[in-house]
Amino acid sequence: MLTLEGKREPTLQQDNVNWQRRERAYGTFQRAVQLPFRVDAEKVQARFDNGILEVELERLEADRPKKIEIRAA
């Protein structure tokens, strides 16, 4: 389970501000994503560029699909 949390700070405002449009969201947010397989917690990479967060997770070695050889009886 991967959980992402963040907070968006509102921009500085003076007192006498007249809002014409307010479409953006502010405050804290949280999102949890169920991953399809177990991942190696030691090898997580995260990048944040131009407002996009990219998290790269590596599948745990023990969890990778293994080819099972059939022994001829």
Added chain:
Amino acid sequence: MAQGVRTVDQRTPPATQNRERGVDRPVFVPPSDIYETPDSIVVLAEMPGVAADGVDITLERRVLTIRGRSAPSEHAGYQRVYNEYADGDYERVFTLSENIDRDHIEATLKDGVLHLVLPKAETAKARRIELKSS
């Protein structure tokens, strides 16, 4: 109520925009906050994935056009499993009343959010009128 300066949204037809550029990418309307201070109008437009070189802001007569181009995300060796956020460009058009000081418009881009400060021209600022005591 706004004092002397208005912003009006214009509908841009996305289909023609794509045909003109010859690219078949979706064009989104960036969620924006617009507020007015006594001295200026501030526009905050959210365009995730757009870098400084992908922003195009033009003011022609009274029409302000904000465009953002995002770099297509490439993930070689990966298969897309779930898609909530789409790669695309951004565009929004506003009509301003003519009381903007065009020479002092400031634009900054941080974390995909465009911060645009449009200072009001001197004539648009409210003036205090003093009463002369007789």
